[in-house]
Amino acid sequence: MVLKLGRMTLKEWVAVESDSIQPVPRLRQELFRMMALAADKLRRLGASVDSVDGGSQQLPNGQTLPIPPIILAELGNDPKKPTVCFYGHLDVQPARREDGWLTDPYTLTEVDGKLYGRGATDNKGPVLAWINAVSAFRAMEEDLPVNIKFIIEGMEEAGSVALEELVRREKDRFFSSVDYVVISDNLWISRRKPALTCGTRGNSYFTVEVKCRDQDFHSGTFGGILNEPMADLIALLGSLVDSSGHILIPGIYDHVAPLTEEEKKMYKAIDLDPEEYRNSSQVKKFLFDTKEEILMHLWRYPSLSIHGIEGAFEEPGAKTVIPGRVIGKFSIRLVPHMNMSVVETQVKQHLEYIFSKRNSSNQMVVSMALGLHPWIANIKDNQYLAAKRAIKTVFGTEPDMIRDGSTIPIANIFQDVIQKSVMMLPLGAVDDGEHAQNEKINRWNYIEGSKLFAAFFLEMAKLH
Amino acid sequence: MVLKLGRMTLKEWVAVESDSIQPVPRLRQELFRMMALAADKLRRLGASVDSVDGGSQQLPNGQTLPIPPIILAELGNDPKKPTVCFYGHLDVQPARREDGWLTDPYTLTEVDGKLYGRGATDNKGPVLAWINAVSAFRAMEEDLPVNIKFIIEGMEEAGSVALEELVRREKDRFFSSVDYVVISDNLWISRRKPALTCGTRGNSYFTVEVKCRDQDFHSGTFGGILNEPMADLIALLGSLVDSSGHILIPGIYDHVAPLTEEEKKMYKAIDLDPEEYRNSSQVKKFLFDTKEEILMHLWRYPSLSIHGIEGAFEEPGAKTVIPGRVIGKFSIRLVPHMNMSVVETQVKQHLEYIFSKRNSSNQMVVSMALGLHPWIANIKDNQYLAAKRAIKTVFGTEPDMIRDGSTIPIANIFQDVIQKSVMMLPLGAVDDGEHAQNEKINRWNYIEGSKLFAAFFLEMAKLH
Incomplete structure (x- = not known):
């Protein structure tokens, strides 16, 4: 009733x-x-x-x-x-x-x-x-x-x-x-x-701004003589994660909780068919094949995703613009026992190092826009x-x-x-x-x- | 009158x-x-x-x-x-x-x-x-x-x-x-x-699409197990040009007309104050300091500019999206005697090589959207x-x-x-x-x- x-x-x-x-x-x-x-x-x-x-x-x-x-x-x-x-x-x-x-x-x-x-x-x-x-x-x-x-x-x-x-x-x-x-x-x-x-997982969301000037440039009249902010930003974003999903920021894995035998057993017991999961997600291939690896990389290891770029040309069509100021956005999913302020420092130091190697005349500013434990x-x-x-x-x-x-x-x-x-x-x-x-x-x-x-x-x- | x-x-x-x-x-x-x-x-x-x-x-x-x-x-x-x-x-x-x-x-x-x-x-x-x-x-x-x-x-x-x-x-x-x-x-x-x-200069405008699936993903529920299209695309775009403006596509400079003594004299005679030009352009520093280098890199050498990315997150704010399909856009300003179809082949081969090294499960398509001699x-x-x-x-x-x-x-x-x-x-x-x-x-x-x-x-x- x-x-x-x-x-x-x-x-x-x-x-x-x-x-x-x-x-x-x-x-x-x-x-x-x-x-x-x-x-x-x-x-x-x-x-x-x-x-x-x-x-x-x-x-x-x-x-x-x-x-x-x-x-x-x-x-x-x-x-x-x-x-x-x-x-x-x-x-x-x-x-x-x-x-x-x-x-x-x-x-x-x-x-x-x-x-x-x-x-x-x-x-x-x-x-x-x-x-x-x-x-x-x-x-x-x-x-x-x-x-x-x-x-x-x-x-x-x-x-x-x-x-x-x-x-x-x-x-x-x-x-x-x-x-x-x-x-x-x-x-x-x-x-x-x-x-x-x-x-x-938690999340720390970063923005990295690279600026030459506020206005955009025309690629015909300036292409070839500028440190283009997009080239700098692409290099910065390209330094974050490799093609196997491994995060390249030095020290980032230092505080990730070690995997225990008890935890391993937990993943084993879980009811998940990796093939069915892959198919229902409409993905050709995951980075990992076994149930345990997939679950661990979703739950207990950090991941880094690049979300997009603000200020660049994002519409359909072919615009020959050199964006003058661009903001890259990426975030790191945090896991126990990563410390948010340590991560913030690691990310900033890493990007500052990569940027300094480029010897660019542009300005770079890295900010953590959002942090959730x-x-x-x-x-x-x-x-x-x-x-x-x-x-x-x-x-x-x-x-x-x-x-x-x-x-x-x-x-x-x-x-x-x-x-x-x-x-x-x-x-x-x-x-x-x-x-x-x-x-x-x-x-x-x-x-x-x-x-x-x-x-x-x-x-x-x-x-x- | x-x-x-x-x-x-x-x-x-x-x-x-x-x-x-x-x-x-x-x-x-x-x-x-x-x-x-x-x-x-x-x-x-x-x-x-x-x-x-x-x-x-x-x-x-x-x-x-x-x-x-x-x-x-x-x-x-x-x-x-x-x-x-x-x-x-x-x-x-x-x-x-x-x-x-x-x-x-x-x-x-x-x-x-x-x-x-x-x-x-x-x-x-x-x-x-x-x-x-x-x-x-x-x-x-x-x-x-x-x-x-x-x-x-x-x-x-x-x-x-x-x-x-x-x-x-x-x-x-x-x-x-x-x-x-x-x-x-x-x-x-x-x-x-x-x-x-x-x-x-001419222009060849390229698009490079990297696709995992048509819909986007949430970075919480998929971050860590995907070959993310943005990571692939950033690596592709990052392979095109170095921080000194030099284009990294093999063979791209092969057909650039050699610099003659007569041409050199022409640049020398031109009325341009590089400092005044830089100031009026509101740029802190150009890649080159002399009048001759600036003019040659604007007029007689090719340049490559990355314009932006279609399909990624481009708005203000913090969206935790993993874009499912992204299109990078860049163009190469062409100079005598570069051949447009040779350039097209060089770009495609280079990107295919870089992509193959990543061993990604995504699909990549490179197209020349526009070509002007x-x-x-x-x-x-x-x-x-x-x-x-x-x-x-x-x-x-x-x-x-x-x-x-x-x-x-x-x-x-x-x-x-x-x-x-x-x-x-x-x-x-x-x-x-x-x-x-x-x-x-x-x-x-x-x-x-x-x-x-x-x-x-x-x-x-x-x-x-």
Whole structure:
């Protein structure tokens, strides 16, 4: 009954076009409506709910838009029970039928056991699965084995504007009693085998500007007598990584955590067919052939990607310009135990060395535009043990212990600010298509995921 | 009197916003009006004038715009006299007061002996100087010493659409009696010393595409396991030219004409202060310090410029994208006696070699998108001798014998199609600012230039 109601609510929630990306007043209204629906749902569950005003945001064009409230809710405050705080978000990526959706993106539609709709897996389904788990105890008139808190936002896809500030503000109030934080905002690495996420890479994003003068030159009238900024920049960018993906910046691997035997076993156990993965990625060949090598290079080794160049000629056609000032952009995905400020220094020293060898008359400036630490969980922690046991109970298997090669800043925000254990417990299958057309959550994942959360509450209480 | 009338006509012509760049019906009407004014002027001079319908052009957006007529005019057909054909254009680059003009761009305004206005030097002033020269003979009721033909177009700034086709079509009619073609569509290299242009560089424009797949990747989820197309492309582009401007493609210098002692002397005689040139170019340092080295590397040696990359991230900000398919663009300015198809082969072989060494699983395609031959005049030719003598008469000096580092396709069109001697005889000073804000022609250049053309007619007749 609870789960049937849960599917009806998912349909109702998916029907709200809570798109936080497009800065349109109508969509902001939908976001506010979405947050109000969720607050109402939690209140009816018996939670005390606080919708915290998010203030407003000014867009680059000067327009001001209101930020939807962040919901802080709690159910139970028994000091003998552990307090688990669930983070989720109810905003979604844009979706239009004509982008290639086979069904209306805002009408939850079941086909062959798959529930299609924008937000179904990212992240409305998982938020409701948690609520379903709580409702199940309520419906059976059983005491909740743990104290539950919710923090639910509506701006995750737009960069979680206002979240960090709220977490800092509420550190000694709402979060003071929180023992564990659970996030269910990523996916398994398999279609059928559940997973627990225990780490993400960080990211340090660099810009390197080479300037001769502000205006461009014509290649006919100046080609041949200039240190062309593009030639300098190409040489700088070309010094960063070799054709096997190895980063050439001296010292960059010095602090990468050594590979342990235990970790090696973990990669071996993971359910991933490298050929299938390669095919589904539409890539002719990866740099590595084995499952273990692929996973290690996505999760536990740093990588360097060159993203592009600002200020050069980027349009179709043939323009004979010598750009006067160009900015190269690249980033390094960071892993434990790389230190961001050490990396920053290594990158700057390396580029300064390469540039000095060219004896160019141009000016070069290197900046680290963005730095996000890697995140690694303590998988010996109680909540990881509880989640493993719950997965065993519901799915009859050990989970894949996975990491995410991307950066999920909210994990670090919670870990750094409130200094409590953070766990990522995904519900969705690898092919759910978050952010893509025809996003879905499998009916099976949604139902078993709701059960998983309930089992997790019980295991959590036992271990506490 | 002729020259006073000439300045009045220049004012009238500059007042027409004959902008061929912006595809706006109103501006096309202005272009038609401009061509009609010129046809009328030539008719009043006694010329027989044919305004050849230019047809229409279809823009990338599907819009169709009419192309202004090309004027073919002639004055005299005495078989005993040489026939000189003057090429000019009456369209202009866009100009708006708010772009930084100190006077209204479409109101010819004299300040300190400078006539400011869009098109004053490029190319309405020189066209009128030629007409003034003819008018002077008419006013003095003297016979023209040469037969004169005019070909005047209105689409030069937009790529001389329709010109080549017309020249080919008229090869055995209008152009059959032409002995010499004179173009006055470039500038001196000095403020005060006249010049004769005797060569331009050609250009071969290359694209090199590296593709993994059509869609981009996220650097978090794929960084570390891919042969990233940007890394391949950066390595390819980085193999083309060193930091001293030397092109690294094997064999590329093989056919560059050897430097003769006579040519060396020519560079020595040219009026150019390298320091002043560097300062006015707002460049901290050139690759070369001496006048001779600078001129040789702009005119008689090839140069390679990297223009940019299509398909990568080129906007401000920090996007963590791994571009799936990128197209690098570079071009080589060609000089005598480089052969375009040899260059094409050398570039392709070099890039294929560099790419093969990387052992990348991506696909690479190199294409020559555009090829324009260098142009070199025979300065021993009668019309160059006549021009030198006329310059001596009017300015009391030998001209700078200069080349242009850019490519001026019309010179090659005339030389290739009608197989007659082409000369570039500039009138404007180096600081005239063609295409820029505050374009001007000096009153002195305009008047002496008109006299120069008249003297040239006389010298031409003597030498014939």
